[in-house]
Amino acid sequence: MSDFTAVAKTSDVPDPGRMLVEVDDRLVVLVHVAGRYYAIDDVCTHDGGPLGEGQLDGFTIACPRHGAKFDVRDGRALTMPATRGTVAHEVKVQGDDVLVRLRD
Amino acid sequence: MAEAITTQGFTREAFEAFLESRAEPGWLRDLRAAAWADFERLPAPSQRDEEWMRTDIRLFRWNQFGFPGDGAAVSDGAAEALLTAGVQLGGQVLAVDSRPQSARIDERLRAKGVLFGSLDELVAEHGDLVRKHLFRAFDTQYDKFAALHAAAWSGGTLLYVPRGVVVNEPLHMLSALTPGASDFGHALVILEDGAEATLLAETASSHETATGLHCGAVELLVGRGSRLRYVNFQNWSNGVWHFAHQKALVDADGALQWTIAALGARLAKVNQHVALVGAGAAAQVNGVMFTEGKQHLSYHTLQHHRAPHTRSDLLYKTALQDVSRTVWRGMIKVDPAAQKTDGYQRNDNLMLSDHARSDSIPGLEILADDVRCTHGSTTGRVDDEQIFYARCRGLTRKEAVRMVVAGFFQQVFDRITIDSVREALGQAIGRRIREYD
Numbered sequence: 221m222s223d224f225t226a227v228a229k230t231s232d233v234p235d236p237g238r239m240l241v242e243v244d245d246r247l248v249v250l251v252h253v254a255g256r257y258y259a260i261d262d263v264c265t266h267d268g269g270p271l272g273e274g275q276l277d278g279f280t281i282a283c284p285r286h287g288a289k290f291d292v293r294d295g296r297a298l299t300m301p302a303t304r305g306t307v308a309h310e311v312k313v314q315g316d317d318v319l320v321r322l323r324d
Numbered sequence: 325m326a327e328a329i330t331t332q333g334f335t336r337e338a339f340e341a342f343l344e345s346r347a348e349p350g351w352l353r354d355l356r357a358a359a360w361a362d363f364e365r366l367p368a369p370s371q372r373d374e375e376w377m378r379t380d381i382r383l384f385r386w387n388q389f390g391f392p393g394d395g396a397a398v399s400d401g402a403a404e405a406l407l408t409a410g411v412q413l414g415g416q417v418l419a420v421d422s423r424p425q426s427a428r429i430d431e432r433l434r435a436k437g438v439l440f441g442s443l444d445e446l447v448a449e450h451g452d453l454v455r456k457h458l459f460r461a462f463d464t465q466y467d468k469f470a471a472l473h474a475a476a477w478s479g480g481t482l483l484y485v486p487r488g489v490v491v492n493e494p495l496h497m498l499s500a501l502t503p504g505a506s507d508f509g510h511a512l513v514i515l516e517d518g519a520e521a522t523l524l525a526e527t528a529s530s531h532e533t534a535t536g537l538h539c540g541a542v543e544l545l546v547g548r549g550s551r552l553r554y555v556n557f558q559n560w561s562n563g564v565w566h567f568a569h570q571k572a573l574v575d576a577d578g579a580l581q582w583t584i585a586a587l588g589a590r591l592a593k594v595n596q597h598v599a600l601v602g603a604g605a606a607a608q609v610n611g612v613m614f615t616e617g618k619q620h621l622s623y624h625t626l627q628h629h630r631a632p633h634t635r636s637d638l639l640y641k642t643a644l645q646d647v648s649r650t651v652w653r654g655m656i657k658v659d660p661a662a663q664k665t666d667g668y669q670r671n672d673n674l675m676l677s678d679h680a681r682s683d684s685i686p687g688l689e690i691l692a693d694d695v696r697c698t699h700g701s702t703t704g705r706v707d708d709e710q711i712f713y714a715r716c717r718g719l720t721r722k723e724a725v726r727m728v729v730a731g732f733f734q735q736v737f738d739r740i741t742i743d744s745v746r747e748a749l750g751q752a753i754g755r756r757i758r759e760y761d
Contacts, residue, residue: 242383
């Protein structure tokens with residue numbers, strides 16, 4: 221298990237909003253919604269689309285390619301054409317910093 | 325460890341310094357300058373492009389790498405050649421980080437007019453020949469990587485076989501990369517009418533897990549009635565970014581057997597293109613891929629039938645482990661003039677892990693009305709019943725999986741007529757198979 225890595229300042233991401241960050245050679249979407257931060261892989265499990273460019277609606281983010289929706293809190297796939305969830309990573313806030321720990 | 329001396333980043337200043345460092349004829353300098361302008365003009369590939377949709381290069385940093393340096397030869401850059409065991413070679417060309425190290429050719433071949441050596445060095449003596457053929461098959465404006473290659477190619481290999489000359493002994497080239505360095509090798513193979521040759525090309529890293537950049541190209545110009553066997557074994561470390569445009573032009577009644585084996589690279593994006601430009605031309609294309617870890621290999625093949633009575637036969641076999649990913653996108657294109665075409669393409673994928681992913685996208689684009697073109701694609705796991713059967717016969721699970729994987733690749737190995745290549749690939753694949761329980 222890797223360690224927590226600081227990826228952004230709390231002020232970098234508006235609420236609601238998202239930001240693409242790089243952790244250990246991996247692209248991760250950092251989402252700020254309802255006062256909390258979440259992190260999921262920037263990969264739609266359907267066709268590999270870039271989730272970070274998708275539309276954010278509450279806790280739901282939609283892949284820009286085919287509209288598959290995922291829950292940003294746990295990566296769960298909510299609608300077709302995605303059937304498998306994407307990976308959700310651990311996030312914590314320490315002072316001004318948002319830290320992410322990758323889950324394999 | 326000797327570090328490669330490169331100018332960091334692909335900036336105009338770095339390009340001008342690179343150009344200055346090379347004593348090259350005017351036509352070549354102009355060509356490089358035009359390609360550099362294309363590089364500056366062309367956008368970086370986007371995930372919105374069909375070709376790059378499944379291949380994410382957002383983590384590739386252009387400024388992490390640089391032009392091949394002109395510094396001293398690297399002392400610690402040797403990589404082991406795998407394809408040459410037990411082979412009587414007719415010649416050998418070695419390069420490290422796109423810099424020529426050594427070249428030799430059998431005296432009898434030289435006497436017949438065969439040229440084999442570093443393209444960099446031969447361009448000085450045989451400028452007219454190189455000028456006539458360089459980039460004849462290669463579209464320097466295809467994308468940003470193609471333009472960068474045309475501007476920065478360095479080292480490389482030239483094989484020229486004059487009319488009617490048959491080279492029986494295989495020729496060998498090995499390009500090595502040291503950590504953090506760039507390889508811009510260009511292989512230019514010219515077979516005049518009725519010539520024959522076999523070329524074994526290898527790329528390898530001097531250090532395991534080292535990062536690096538390959539932005540290369542291959543041009544195979546197969547003349548009328550000539551025969552070329554070309555083997556391309558990509559065995560970089562799993563940290564190398566590999567971008568390549570590889571193209572063959574096969575003239576009337578010429579025959580090409582082209583085998584690609586890819587085991588290495590962090591991410592590979594290759595366009596392999598065979599154009600059958602003369603009546604009766606034939607090409608057999610073989611692909612062997614075996615991936616592990618987080619590797620991503622993306623191969624885009626085109627079998628372009630531009631003349632009547634041409635034949636092409638493509639077989640790509642891939643086995644995937646861990647969370648690796650492969651993309652094969654193949655097209656058979658038949659021009660209106662190419663009646664009586666016989667084209668085939670097939671891609672088989674063996675999934676050795678639940679988390680690997682393989683995209684297989686065959687395609688046909690046929691503009692003639694009297695042709696036979698077929699294609700197929702299969703993707704599957706190791707059959708549990710086969711494993712159960714093998715274990716009943718006293719094999720361990722690992723032995724059984726190895727046997728199934730070996731059997732999977734046998735079909736493509738059967739088409740490779742060079743023993744040393746078959747053995748080297750079999751061994752390299754054998755070493756990589758994990759323990760499965």
